[in-house]
Amino acid sequence: MKRSILFISGFLLAALLNGQDNKWLLDKPGAWRFENHLTDKSYKLRNATLSAADNAAFKSNMAVLAEWFRQNHPMLNNPVGYDIRTIANRMWGDYTTRAEAEYGIPATLDFLFEIFDSEGGKWTIEPPQYGILVNSITGGRQGLYFTPESIVEDGSRYDLSRTEDVRNALERLWQYFPVSLFRESPCPGVDIYAANTGATEQIVVYNPERPPYWLPVTLQELADASLAYYSLFQKVEIDRMVLDQLKSEIADLSAEELAAPAYFGHDSHFVLRANGRGQGLQIMRFNPEYWDRSLPPSAIQFMSFWNPVLSDEEMEEQLRRAGYPNYPQLFVNRVKWDEISKLINK
DSSP states (O other): OOOOOOOOOOHHHHHHHHHTTOOBOTTSBOOEEEEEOOOOSOEEOSSOEEOHHHHHHHHHHHHHHHHHHHHHOHHHHSOBSEEEEEEEEEOOSSSSOOOTTOOSOOEEEEEEEEEBBTTSOBOOSSOSEEEEEESOTTOSSSOOSOOOOOOOOSSSSSOGGGHHHHHHHHHHHTTOEEEOOEEEEEETTEEEEOOOTTOOEEEEEOOTTSSOSEEEOBHHHHHHHHHHHHTTOOSSHHHHHHHHHHHHHHHTSOHHHHTSBOEEOOSSOSSSOEESSSOSSEEEEEOGGGSOTTSOTTSOOOEEEEEOOOOHHHHHHHHHHHSSOOHHHHHHHTOOHHHHGGGSOO
16 A cells, blocks of 8 residues: 655766766667566465456566557657667555455556767766656556555554554544645546646546546545554553644534645644645546446556646756756656556457
């Protein structure tokens, strides 16, 4: 359930290399290659099992998706200035469990732009790259609402007979995540969420004939989930203090605010880090009813993209300073979203 993804711009490394008077061969023809690191064997989870057939089918589906991009995206079907390395990889969160709202097998599809240099080599260590998330319920851009400290299961903080309760309470909190403000839907099956300050746009590709993929969360729901979790930790004084603080924070909230949609952040509360006043990013959870469960878990039903939202001036500055274009931005600029939406399995 712990979701994270690393998108590396490579700006610092580029500056270092440019400082050594290295030149990029931006006109040299390149090649495309694909690496599929997904499993085709059965995988046992704490509360589910992914069969070998499902995993093999998903591995095949991701290969088909990668091939579609190779054939239909100009930066992949005719790479110039770089070799394009495409990698499919798994992204089960903690590798032990699958939440109620998770059905489709999640994975990443990354495109690495291995730029050629004048010394006869190319940039292969953390080069500029772009990544797509497949069947990731949070969309991967904002992270989770709740990320607890590491808990040592030695019985010092909670009764070990309640281990399953702790796990369930934790997974309940892990279903929540903040979402940026909806901006537009340029075509059916594509939604764009506005970039925050210093962040990127989030682009969700989905089946518009299905129920909404994200659902609002009330502040009361978030408060109840927090109480269920922190009430299990009562052996240590600091944990008892945290629970008391949480109860006082909830008592400070009016009935109207508790019934309102939850938004991330609060001026003075630090346990229940949310408000019902519409301030900040709205907290959502994935709708289990979105999935078409008549399709196998190997089906691609939900995808997330990101957009750096760089201006023409920023793109020109990148080229001048680093000596090569901002490839992630170029990648997004050349995506035909009405074609991408057709890739969702129905």
